[in-house]
Amino acid sequence: MLAIAELLGMSLWFSGSAVVPALAREWNLSESAAHWLTLSVQLGFVAGTALSAFLNLPDIISPRLLFTLTAVSGGIVNGCFALAAHDVYMAICLRFLTGMLLAGVYPPAMKILATWFRHGRGLALGVLVGALTLGKAAPYLVNGIGSANWRYNVLFVSLLALAGGLIALVFVSDGPYALPAARFDWKQVGRVFSNRGVRLASLGYFGHMWELYAMWTWIPFMIRASLSLRKSDPTLAEVASFLVIGCGALGCVIAGLIADRVGRTVVTSGAMAISGTCCLFIGLLFGAHPVWLLIVAAIWGASVVADSAQFSACVTELGEPQYIGTALTIQTCLGFLLTTVSIELIPRIERITGWTYAFAILAPGPLFGVLAMVRLRSLPEAAKIAHGKR
Helix, strand or coil, X not given: CHHHHHXXXXXCCCCCHHHHHHHHHXXXXXXXXXXXHHHHHHHHHHHHHHHHHHCCHHXXXXXXXXXXXXXXXXXXXXXXXXXXXCCHHHHHHHHHHHHHHHCCCHHXXXXXXXXXXXXXXXXXXXXXXXXXXXXXXXXXXHHHHCCXXXXXXXXXXXXXXXXXXXXXXXXXXXXXCCCCCCCCCCCHHXXXXXXXXXXXXXXXHHHHHXXXXXXXXXXXXXXXXXXXXXXXXXXXXXXXXXXXXXXXXXXXXXXXXXHHHHCHHHHHHHXXXXXHHHHHHHHHHCCCCHHHHHHHHHXXXXXXXXXXXXXXXXXXXXXXXXXXXXXXXXXXXXXXXXXXXXXXXXXXXXXXXXXXXXXXXXXXXXXXXXXXXXHHHCCHXXXXXXXXXX
C-alpha cells in the first residue's frame, strides 16, 4: 500500500514537463522559460528537503502523517497549476511549491519502509523506488492517451496525488522496528557525513544523481525530436517516454532482489557501469529507426535508476538509527541540488552538438559513483550492509 501511495503521490513530479509542448504553443514559451518550468520542481524539492532535514521533520513527527499532509497539499497546489495558471511565471511558482511539498513524500516513505524490514530491505526499497519511477513516468502516459486539453491531464494527475495521500493515511503504519520519535537536534545535519560509510554511500548516490534526473528530464525531448524526424505519430513519443522511464521500475525490483543476495556495492557499481555506457552511446541513435533507439533507451531507463534504492538502503544500515529520516533527507537534498546543474547543462550542450553528444556529459557521474562504491566495499563498515553481503 505504501508503494501504491508513493506511485500516486510522486506522479506530480513530471506533470508539468509532460505538457511543455502544449504550453509552448499556448503561451509562446521561450526555450529558457520551458527549462525553468522543468527546473522549478527540482529547486522546490531541494528547498523542501533542506528545511525538512534541518528541522528533523521525518524523525520528530510521524512520517505517515507527513507523507499524507504533503501529498494532499501537493495535489491541491498542482491542481491550482491546472486550473489557474495562465502564464509561465505563475506556473513556475506553483511548480516550485509542488516540488517543495514532494520533499515530504519521498524520504518519509523510505523511512517508513525501513521500519518494516531488517532482512530484504534492498528489495523492499527497490519496490518503493520502482513505484516512484512509475509515478514519475505516469504523466507522459496520461498526456499521451488522455485529453487534448493539457489542463485536464494535469488535474487528473493532481487527483492521483490526493488519492495517494489518503491511502497512506488509512492503510499505512509504522513497522515493528520503528523507534520512538527523536528530539530536535539541528546538529544532526552536519553529523550525517562524519560517518565514513554514510559519506561514501552518499558520494556514490551523488554520482548516480548527476545522471538520473537529467536523463529522466531530457530523454522525452530527445525521443520526440528523433521520432519527429521519422514522421512518427506524436502519441508514440509520449507512450515511449512513459515506457522508457517506467522500465526503471523493473530495474529497481531486480536490483533489489540481487543486492540482498550478492551485495549492494556490486549491484550499484554494475548498474552505473551499464547506465554510464548507455549515456555515451544513446545519442548515436538519434534519428535512427525508432526500434533501435527505444531498445537502448529502455536499457538505459532500467539501469539508470536500478541502483537508487540501494544507496538509500546503505544509509539506513550505516547511519544513526534514531535519525535515519534526517540522514536520508539530507542525502536526497544534496543529490537533487546536484541534478539542477546536470539538467541545465544538457540543453546547452545540445544546442552546440545536437542530441548526438548531449548526454555524454553525464558519463562522469556514474564513473565517480562506481569509484565511491568500490571504496566503500573495501572498508570494515561495509560488513553492516545487507547483513555482511556488502
